[in-house]
Amino acid sequence: MNTVDELALHKITALLQPFNTRNIKISPETNITADLDIDSVAVMDMIMEVEEDYEISFPVNNLLEIKKVGDLLDAIGALRQSDALLQANAG
Amino acid sequence: MGIFDKFANLTDRYAELRKLGRDPFAVKIEKILSATQAVIEGRDVLLAGTNNYLGLTFNDQCVEAASEAVLQQGTGTTGSRVANGTYATHSQLEQRLAEFLDSRSAIVFSTGYQANLGTIAGLAGPDDYVLIDADCHASIYDACRLCGATIIRFRHNSPTDLNKRLSRLDPAANKLIAVEGLYSMLGDIAPLADFVKVKDAHENAYLIVDEAHSLGVFGDTGKGVAEDAGVLKGVDFIVGTFSKSLGSIGGFCVSDHPEFDMMRVFSRPYMFTASLAPSNAATALAALQEIDANPELRTTLWRNAHNLHDGIAAAGLSLGAAPSPVVAVKMPSIEVAAYAWNLMLDQGVYVNLAVPPGTPNSLSLLRVSVSAAHSDEQIETIVKAFEVVAHELGVHPDQQRGLKVSAGD
Numbered sequence: 187m188n189t190v191d192e193l194a195l196h197k198i199t200a201l202l203q204p205f206n207t208r209n210i211k212i213s214p215e216t217n218i219t220a221d222l223d224i225d226s227v228a229v230m231d232m233i234m235e236v237e238e239d240y241e242i243s244f245p246v247n248n249l250l251e252i253k254k255v256g257d258l259l260d261a262i263g264a265l266r267q268s269d270a271l272l273q274a275n276a277g
Numbered sequence: 278m279g280i281f282d283k284f285a286n287l288t289d290r291y292a293e294l295r296k297l298g299r300d301p302f303a304v305k306i307e308k309i310l311s312a313t314q315a316v317i318e319g320r321d322v323l324l325a326g327t328n329n330y331l332g333l334t335f336n337d338q339c340v341e342a343a344s345e346a347v348l349q350q351g352t353g354t355t356g357s358r359v360a361n362g363t364y365a366t367h368s369q370l371e372q373r374l375a376e377f378l379d380s381r382s383a384i385v386f387s388t389g390y391q392a393n394l395g396t397i398a399g400l401a402g403p404d405d406y407v408l409i410d411a412d413c414h415a416s417i418y419d420a421c422r423l424c425g426a427t428i429i430r431f432r433h434n435s436p437t438d439l440n441k442r443l444s445r446l447d448p449a450a451n452k453l454i455a456v457e458g459l460y461s462m463l464g465d466i467a468p469l470a471d472f473v474k475v476k477d478a479h480e481n482a483y484l485i486v487d488e489a490h491s492l493g494v495f496g497d498t499g500k501g502v503a504e505d506a507g508v509l510k511g512v513d514f515i516v517g518t519f520s521k522s523l524g525s526i527g528g529f530c531v532s533d534h535p536e537f538d539m540m541r542v543f544s545r546p547y548m549f550t551a552s553l554a555p556s557n558a559a560t561a562l563a564a565l566q567e568i569d570a571n572p573e574l575r576t577t578l579w580r581n582a583h584n585l586h587d588g589i590a591a592a593g594l595s596l597g598a599a600p601s602p603v604v605a606v607k608m609p610s611i612e613v614a615a616y617a618w619n620l621m622l623d624q625g626v627y628v629n630l631a632v633p634p635g636t637p638n639s640l641s642l643l644r645v646s647v648s649a650a651h652s653d654e655q656i657e658t659i660v661k662a663f664e665v666v667a668h669e670l671g672v673h674p675d676q677q678r679g680l681k682v683s684a685g686d
Contacts, residue, residue: 225634230430234411243442246409246421246428 191259197239198255201232214256233258240266294632297612298619301630311335312524312650317627325645325659326629328461330494330602331567331574332650333524339563343525346559354552359541366558371529377565378500378515380531382538387553389489389518390416391546392528394423396485396516397455399544401426405451408442410434410467412637414487417455423546426453433460433637436471443479452482458491458502462636462644464603466491466502473511485514493522494602499568499575522568525560527553578602578649581656585647588660592667593674597642605631606643606663609670614641617666624662 199212205224206212216222218229229252233244236258242265252258281288294301308316312332313324333339346366354364367385374383386392397420401407405426409417412433421428429446432438439454446452454476456467469486476484488501496504501517503509514532519525530540541547568574579602586600597605608614611632618630621643629644636642643666645659667673 225639227634227637228639230411231638234430234432241441241445243429243445246418246430 191263194236194240194259194262195255197236198232198258201235202255212255214254214259216255217253218255218258219253236262242266294611294615297615299622301615301618304622304627313648313652313655315627317622320625322622323626323655323658325647325651326627327648328490328521328646329524329648329650330490330522330578330646331524331564332648333522333564333567336524336564336567338567339524339560342559342563343556346555350555352556353554356551357548358552359548361552364552364555364558366555366562367552370553370558370562373562373565374529375531377569378531379509380515381533381535383529383531384538384540384544384547385553385558386528386530386547387550388526389516389520389528390419391550392516392518392530393417393487394420395540395544395546396514396530397421397453398423398546399540400424400483400485400514401451401453405453406446407453407455408439409454410456412460412462413455413457414461414489417457417487434465434467436468436475439472440475440478443475443482448480450481452479454482454484456484456486458486458488458495459601459603460637461490461603462631462642463597463605463640464601465598466495466601469503469506469512470508473508477511483513484511485516486512487516489516489518489528490521490603492517493564493568494575494578499572519557519561519564523561523564525557525564527557527561574649578647581649581651582647584653584656585645585659588656589645589663591674592660592664593672593677594663594667594670597640602647604645604647605640606645606666608641608643611641613670614643617643617669620666620669621662624665626659626662628659 202212202222205222207223210221218224237244240262244261244265248261252261304317306315306317312329312334315322315324350364350366371383371385386395393416397407401424403425406429407421407426408429408431409421410433411430429442431442443452456472459466472484476482486503491501493499495502500509503512503515513534514530516530517528519527582602583600586596586604589604589606590596595607597607608617614630614632621628631642631644633639664673668676
């Protein structure tokens, strides 16, 4: 895991902590809705916080593909990469 | 794994809620007596959760128009307008709506839900973006799924966040921005003038405003929040429903865009469903006439809204927004909300229980919708019932004063 991933994991872990009622260790393998006490709207709100930090917009369409914390980390990485490409092309 | 297994979590939560008293999502209205009264559990109950903002469901002119339509045009249309024809009443209603909202044209849908589905899914396609306010109604989320566009959620009532997200998108792409006038859960209103400014600052951006809860309620002539904010012409598409202030069922969209009527042949939720029953269309027409003819309905509604809001706030309960015809009383948890909801009905007052995930910010709420048909005495009765709730929760100012005195002793 690179530094950006670690930072993102740290951020996501903090955001998910209020929903971690069984006090499990949150890792990339954690299944967001099955392992935590969180509903679909709260997941979207949590993602909004992540979006703010990384200045990305995460399409709601792709939410169904996000099962684990690791899936979210991958999606953030991919979005940052495509945004960087877009900006490079525009420049 | 069975097909229902995925609902296990929800089933458990629903069962827990029912253990706290009645089933809040299956209240049986045994007999409806008026716009504000019904028989529930064999006794008269004051209705304070109906969305019947103008109290028109028993209005003489509306009842007469509906009855006449049934007698003259029958009970239903039995088909879609595309395949089975448009009734004269549909066209009259569309013309009247366009006039009322000062728009070029109007399209009527069979429900308010379908109005959002039909408009958004009709307008946006796979190459487009739809940007939705985080607190938008389920019908807007469902419309987004249907249209295949890329869906981006922005912070509730934040033109700044919308602007930021629009700036990240390809200027050449079409961008449809969806917000509501009055939000149905917390009763807060959208800063429409600012949203229009943001929309105007971006190429190929369009604004759709759902005035479901604000039509007939906001604005000098009841056109909604866009009229109230002075930006009626800055909004590209206004969606609304007949099932709230108009006391009927059905929905609509109006627009000035000359190509708008093409939606009739490519919006699937418009094409592949039976059209509005003549009695529903006639009721909506009569209700629009009542809105025009009786501006005092809005005056009474707002007076009631302020009195109720102030009364509940004075009881020490926390409210969701500034006074509006939707008064949301915040509860500390789902369990307390369910307990308080039961307590309200025990006292003969029906309000709505709203719990996550159907609410913003995971809030648990007792939601009240005010009506112009509520009398001053009825508003007082609702306030008194909330005072009992406040006492039970230990937040009533009388109790706080008592505690302070005790602490001082």
